Amino acid sequence: MTEKNLKANRNYKDTVFRMLFSDRKNLLSLYNAVNGTSYKNPEKLEIVTLENAIYMGMKNDLAFIIATNLFLYEHQSTYNPNMPLRDLFYISSEYQKLVDHKSLYSSVLQKIPAPNFIVFYNGTEKKEDRWENALSDAYETPDKEPRLELKVLTLNMNEGHNKELMEQCQTLREYAKYFALVRKYKKEMKLDAAVKCAVDECIQSGILAEFLKKNRAEVIAVSIFEYDKEEEEKKLRKAEYEAGYDDGKKLGITEGEIRKAKETAIELTKVGMAKSQIAAILKVNENMLRQWLEK
Known part of the structure; x- marks a missing residue:
């Protein structure tokens, strides 16, 4: 074959x-x-x-x-x-x-x-x-004891x-x-x-x-x-x-601001904040936030 x-x-x-x-x-x-x-x-x-x-x-x-x-x-x-x-x-x-x-x-x-x-x-x-x-990483609402x-x-x-x-x-x-x-x-x-x-x-x-x-x-x-x-x-x-x-x-965000926003998103994720909350704080959509975190 x-x-x-x-x-x-x-x-x-x-x-x-x-x-x-x-x-x-x-x-x-x-x-x-x-x-x-x-x-x-x-x-x-x-x-x-x-x-x-x-x-x-x-x-x-x-x-x-x-x-x-x-x-x-x-x-x-x-x-x-x-x-x-x-x-x-x-x-x-x-x-x-x-x-x-x-x-x-x-x-x-x-x-x-x-x-x-x-x-x-x-x-x-x-x-x-x-x-x-972890599966819990995907939860919309984080739980300390999922x-x-x-x-x-x-x-x-x-x-x-x-x-x-x-x-x-x-x-x-x-x-x-x-x-x-x-x-x-x-x-x-x-x-x-x-x-x-x-x-x-x-x-x-x-x-x-x-x-x-x-x-x-x-x-x-x-x-x-x-x-x-x-x-x-x-x-x-x-x-x-x-x-x-x-x-x-x-959205009018500069490259430097994007880089800073990514760093902030990573730190907030580490302390267990929900992606929806992080997106609201940074004023970005959740899809873009996920792309940042995965990258």
């Missing part, structure tokens, strides 16, 4: 991350590295990824249960503050699948695996090693970040090297040629060599899609930001 047909025949868009870590051995290595554990038997992982749960053309990358805990692993190449809400929808579907609905009407407490939400990020916007997004909370931990897996984690998981380390090479060659040539050069160099250097030899055509097709998607999302973010900036200029 050609690379073009591989892309055309997909019901959803896969990622190289999902292809790599759908292998139980690789997934267990990643889990051990993240959690500081030393499980040896990949069969300890119970894969529970919902194969029919597709959101915006993308499905959740990996879901699995180990030691009575449920883990949702997701890969992102662009920063997305809405991951807690997305994971809320997904974990609800997981629990619906795992729980016997009849038993919910009994007097016996139905036990469920405790959820953990982790995003593996390899974009270029964020420079931190790790950060956390009745419903969901926190997503994001780990930066670009080269030079989370060194201890990378040292503990060879597959993740080599994955980071592969995408660093794609970005390097993309500066010198067209995307499809850059991806092919990165794949060839990795094979020659022993980086994900067996995986890339076995899945060369599909990896190339998927990588091209991933990079295209990342670039399109960057363009969308830039357009949103410029729209917000233009809105500010239309």
